Amino acid sequence: MAVTLKLAASRLEMVDQARRKKGWTKTSEDWRKAAETSVATLKRFWMGKPIQQDTFINLCQELGLNWEDVVDTGELESSRSSTLDELWEQLSDKATRNIDGSLLEPKQLSEVDQLWQRLTAKAIVTRKMGPVLVTANLSTLGMRPRQAHHYLDTVPLNSDILFKVNLDQKGYLILLEREPSGAVCCLCPSEYAPEFCFDAGEITLPQYPPSPYPTFTATELGQEQMVAVISPKKPPLDWLEISQQEALELNQNQIKALLEYIDRNSKAEVLYTKYLVTAE
Structure with a gap:
């Protein structure tokens, strides 16, 4: 039986405020496309009627909300008492979409894909991090973000970019990138960011210097997904030193080791954002 969720009546105003901040109507085309859903489903969402779990989560994430904060918990508990990981285990048994929008049957999902779903389910969608285009003064290698955006x-294909993250407090940053090809890579720590303990505030990657690379380059068309894990203590993950x-x-x-670490550490913050690399 498919898992469904519905909006709590007491959280309707919270969701409506988030929607207005985005400048969207209640059935906005931009919102529908981002969450890969329909007008009919959005109307059911606003009426507090049950909709598919993955669609409910996508709608909340696109508004920058944690779905657990707005779901009708009585409905959730009565249908099944589940942890977030258990819910995503059920979700992985359903058809999922490729980046190009085509349906991908569950039997085709790799374990890395399923683990990435679990990881992003733990994250809060944020505008506290993202890419900026840069221009270079070749005589000094000074990098400056374009201020228009x-x-x-x-971002355009083959453009040079910086990636910025705003930290609310001092901590260790693990920054993961899921490439359009599906590979999950650690950008921090890495040769782009060999030091991964930062003070509060906006940080810029790559760390140039000591990294020999002043920028990243957008070399692959498609959607880039980014997850940042921020924790007050250094995570005891042996692969960090390798990266x-x-x-x-x-x-x-x-990835499993990282998920287990997050589960054990309630103070670990998990953030998510995405952007497109286009041919234009």
Whole structure:
């Protein structure tokens, strides 16, 4: 039986405020496309009627809300008493979409794909991090972000970019990138960011210097997904030291270890954002 969720009546105003901040109507096309849903489903959402779990989560994430803060918990508990991981385990049994929008059957999902779903389910969608385009003064290698747009939703193919993250407090940053190809790589720590303990405030990656690379380059068309894990103490993950030398492509065991660390540490903050690399 498919898992469904519905909006709590007491959280309707919270959701409506988030929607107005985005400048969207209650059935906005931009919102529908981002969450991959329909007008009919959005109307059910606003009426507090049950909709598919993955759609409910997507709608909340696009508003920058944690779905657990607005879901009808009585409905959730009565249908099944589940942890977030258990819910996502059920979700992985349903059809999921490729980046190009085509349906991907559950039997085709790799374990890394399923673990990435679990990881992003723990994250809060944020505008506190994202890419900026840069211009270079070749005589000094000084890098300056273009001021017209701060954190971008799209970047041109082969453009040079910086990635910025705003930290509310001092902590250790693990920054993961899920490439359009599906590979999950650790950008911090890596040769782009060998030091991964930062003070509060906006940080810029790559760390140039000591990194020899002044920028990242957008070399692959498609959607880039980014997850930042921020914790007050250094995570005891043995693969972090390896990644400090060269950006590590994570395997399923390494992602599992990170998920287990997050589960054990309530103070770990998990953030998510995405952007498109386009041919324009």
